[in-house]
Amino acid sequence: MAASHALITASTLSTSAGKIGQVVAVVAVFFAVVLLVFFAAGRATGRFQRPLTIAIFVGPALVLLLVGLVIPSFRTFYLSLHGANSAHAPYVGFKNFGWAFTDPSTQSVLLNTLLWLVVAPLLSTGIGLTIAIVVDRMKRQALVKSLIFMPMAVSFVGASIIWKFVYDYRDSSQPQDGLLSQVVIALGWKHPPNWLLSHPLNNFLLMVIMIWIETGFAMVVLSAAIKAVPDEIIEAAKVDGAKGFRLFASIQIPSIRATLVVVLTTVMIATLKIFDIVRTTTGGNFGTDVASNDMYSKSFVENDVGKGSALALIIFLGVLPLIAYNVMQLRKERANR
Amino acid sequence: MSADAIQVKAQSPTRGVAATKDIRKAFSSPWASIFIIALTVLWTLPTVGLFVTSLRPAKDVANSGWWTIVTHPHFTLSNYHEVLFNGGSGQSGGLLPYVVNSLAITIPATLITLAIACMAAYGLAWVRFKGSDVVFFAVFALQVVPLQMSLIPLLRFYNLGVHIGSVPIFPALHLGGTYYPVWVSHTMFGLPLAVFLMHNFISQLPGDMMEAARVDGANHFRIFRQIVLPLSTPAIAAFAIFQFLWVWNDLLVALTFAGGTPKVLPLTGRLEQLVGQYGANWQLLTAGAFIALIIPLIVFFALQRYFVRGLLAGSVKG
Numbered sequence: 067m068a069a070s071h072a073l074i075t076a077s078t079l080s081t082s083a084g085k086i087g088q089v090v091a092v093v094a095v096f097f098a099v100v101l102l103v104f105f106a107a108g109r110a111t112g113r114f115q116r117p118l119t120i121a122i123f124v125g126p127a128l129v130l131l132l133v134g135l136v137i138p139s140f141r142t143f144y145l146s147l148h149g150a151n152s153a154h155a156p157y158v159g160f161k162n163f164g165w166a167f168t169d170p171s172t173q174s175v176l177l178n179t180l181l182w183l184v185v186a187p188l189l190s191t192g193i194g195l196t197i198a199i200v201v202d203r204m205k206r207q208a209l210v211k212s213l214i215f216m217p218m219a220v221s222f223v224g225a226s227i228i229w230k231f232v233y234d235y236r237d238s239s240q241p242q243d244g245l246l247s248q249v250v251i252a253l254g255w256k257h258p259p260n261w262l263l264s265h266p267l268n269n270f271l272l273m274v275i276m277i278w279i280e281t282g283f284a285m286v287v288l289s290a291a292i293k294a295v296p297d298e299i300i301e302a303a304k305v306d307g308a309k310g311f312r313l314f315a316s317i318q319i320p321s322i323r324a325t326l327v328v329v330l331t332t333v334m335i336a337t338l339k340i341f342d343i344v345r346t347t348t349g350g351n352f353g354t355d356v357a358s359n360d361m362y363s364k365s366f367v368e369n370d371v372g373k374g375s376a377l378a379l380i381i382f383l384g385v386l387p388l389i390a391y392n393v394m395q396l397r398k399e400r401a402n403r
Numbered sequence: 404m405s406a407d408a409i410q411v412k413a414q415s416p417t418r419g420v421a422a423t424k425d426i427r428k429a430f431s432s433p434w435a436s437i438f439i440i441a442l443t444v445l446w447t448l449p450t451v452g453l454f455v456t457s458l459r460p461a462k463d464v465a466n467s468g469w470w471t472i473v474t475h476p477h478f479t480l481s482n483y484h485e486v487l488f489n490g491g492s493g494q495s496g497g498l499l500p501y502v503v504n505s506l507a508i509t510i511p512a513t514l515i516t517l518a519i520a521c522m523a524a525y526g527l528a529w530v531r532f533k534g535s536d537v538v539f540f541a542v543f544a545l546q547v548v549p550l551q552m553s554l555i556p557l558l559r560f561y562n563l564g565v566h567i568g569s570v571p572i573f574p575a576l577h578l579g580g581t582y583y584p585v586w587v588s589h590t591m592f593g594l595p596l597a598v599f600l601m602h603n604f605i606s607q608l609p610g611d612m613m614e615a616a617r618v619d620g621a622n623h624f625r626i627f628r629q630i631v632l633p634l635s636t637p638a639i640a641a642f643a644i645f646q647f648l649w650v651w652n653d654l655l656v657a658l659t660f661a662g663g664t665p666k667v668l669p670l671t672g673r674l675e676q677l678v679g680q681y682g683a684n685w686q687l688l689t690a691g692a693f694i695a696l697i698i699p700l701i702v703f704f705a706l707q708r709y710f711v712r713g714l715l716a717g718s719v720k721g
Contacts, residue, residue: 078497078499078500081500082499082500082503085503085504085507086503086506086507088507088582089506089507089510089511089582092511092582092586093510093511093514093515096511096514096515096518097514097518100518100522104624104627104628105624107624108622108624108625116530116532119526119530119622119623119624120526120530120532122522122624123522123525123526123530123623123627124522124523124526124527124530124535124538126519126522126523127519127520127522127523127542127594127598128523128538130519130587130590130591130594131542131545131591131594131595133557133560133591134553134557134587134588134590134591134592134594135545135548135552135553135591135592135595136545137556138552138553138554138555138556138557138560139548139552139553141555141556142552142553142555145555145556193442197439197442200435200438200439210439210443212704212707213443213446213447214442214443214446215707216446216447216450216700216703217446217450218648218703219648219696219699219700219702219703219704220450220652220696220699220700221651221652221653221654221671221695221696221699222652222654223652223654223671223674223675223692223695224652224671224674224692224695224696226678227453227674227678227688227689227692228449228450228452228453228692229449230678231449231453231456231685231688231689232449232452234685241466241467241468243464243467243468243469243685244468245448245449245452245468245470248468248470278446278449281446286711338549339549339550339551339655341654342654342655342671342675345654345675346654346674346675346678358549358551358655361551362551362655362658365555366659371555375555377551378549378551378552378554378555379552381549381551381552382548382549382551382552385548385549389544389548392543392544392546393540393543393544396540396543
């Protein structure tokens with residue numbers, strides 16, 4: 067028994083060493099090739115020098131983006147207009163989209179997604195802003211900020227396990243191990259429900275995980291933006307008689323409006339793509355499914371690529387206004403330079 | 404813009420203090436402090452619970468909540484030994500190979516993305532050509548295209564190649580069960596943000612230095628290696644942490660391109676499976692989760708300063 071154990075460990079170690087060796091080799095070859103190309107292209111002269119330089123610097127990124135994002139997006143659109151079996155799928159027009167908006171279970175998926183999009187970004191930005199303002203005057207603000215920011219480093223899967231444990235259910239006759247049940251029992255609710263099974267409450271419990279992660283991001287970015295508001299504006303407002311809370315609401319908030327919008331859109335985009343939380347905690351059961359998880363199940367579990375692609379496209383259309391807004395902001399900013 | 408963010412940071416002590424004094428007064432009350440302390444405890448407690456549970460013997464975990472350690476302190480490391488080397492409750496193999504997979508996926512996906520992004524950022528900012536602005540905007544806009552849009556076509560591209568009719572244009576690569584599809588996909592998906600952030604920084608570098616180097620006869624490749632890269636170290640560090648955390652914590656890309664093959668599946672993918680398999684064995688699941696958390700947490704706390712700088716470079720406008 068002990069011998070076989072040692073054998074397994076030894077073979078694990080040797081495969082691991084092989085894998086790490088492969089990684090080192092790949093990285094070394096990559097950088098060697100880049101240096102070699104630089105060296106060779108540096109010797110080029112004449113008419114081709116400039117186009118060659120541009121191609122070497124910008125080319126790799128553009129090819130990867132084209133192959134990885136641009137072409138697949140069009141392909142997804144094409145697939146969404148076709149039936150389930152991808153090899154010889156018949157053209158079905160917008161039937162998959164019709165299905166998405168009329169099928170009751172998919173309707174609830176889209177409704178959940180919408181709910182996530184409204185609640186999670188607003189609450190995490192709101193809480194983050196509150197902390198950013200209040201924490202500045204505290205003594206141990208660096209510690210507080212680090213602790214609240216910490217969930218950003220934790221994977222969504224890790225965060226989901228952390229919270230699944232908080233929500234863990236046991237019959238009220240037994241000693242509890244879920245923190246939430248214990249707290250509500252201590253507060254006098256003798257028979258708490260099985261949290262993750264109670265619809266629609268479970269949706270909000272899952273959103274708490276997202277808010278837990280994103281609040282630190284909102285806090286850090288907003289805190290920096292508040293500190294960057296020029297003194298002159300605040301002073302001018304004070305001369306005009308603005309004070310305390312009014313100064314905050316009518317001067318400081320408008321001054322950081324642009325940053326607020328950026329934080330909101332960033333969290334929204336992250337929310338729209340959220341997949342890990344739902345998958346790890348409930349697997350999309352008990353009425354908690356969202357579009358990105360359903361898209362994965364349809365495409366890779368049920369092998370209905372047409373419907374999966376339609377859902378991906380719906381997610382894309384959801385973020386489209388956000389893209390447009392961000393591009394407009396960026397152009398404005400560049401024009402001001 | 405990254406340079407702006409750093410300036411903002413440098414100026415903030417003098418600017419911020421006077422500016423927010425009055426507002427602070429409005430919010431300063433014992434209630435505010437209590438509120439912040441309560442919030443911090445609320446934010447930290449779930450992670451503490453996970454860590455404490457991973458150190459408790461199975462019998463204790465089954466019979467009492469983790470908070471009872473205050474009265475009955477009793478710790479063991481056997482859970483960690485179990486999940487790392489044995490897999491626990493009838494599972495074959497521990498988590499160790501998956502930790503190696505995570506590292507093997509994350510390191511190249513970070514370094515290669517950074518290299519390609521720096522090159523593109525330099526090209527777009529300093530080898531300006533007709534349409535370089537349009538290209539920059541397009542790359543920026545790609546940031547928000549959901550990954551989900553490309554998963555299916557990309558997977559088919561790797562597995563089946565490209566055909567028009569029955570004429571093969573690009574051969575099937577047969578790379579299933581290797582790291583290559585995962586590396587390449589992470590690079591593709593990381594590039595829009597990487598190019599955007601690096602471009603913000605690199606385009607703000609002083610132009611006189613580049614001019615001087617050009618007058619001395621240096622070509623773009625030398626300027627890039629000897630001037631631009633050394634000057635961009637802060638931004639490179641910031642984005643490296645970003646990309647490292649993003650790849651390490653990813654589940655969707657890993658499941659799609661490495662799914663099903665334990666040979667290349669990263670830790671997040673394995674953990675997601677364990678949630679089902681360990682069931683009520685919380686002491687094992689929490690130990691596994693903590694192993695997955697500890698590396699990004701170390702990276703994060705050690706390099707927090709750079710990480711925050713990177714965040715600000717991407718999002719503080721005005």
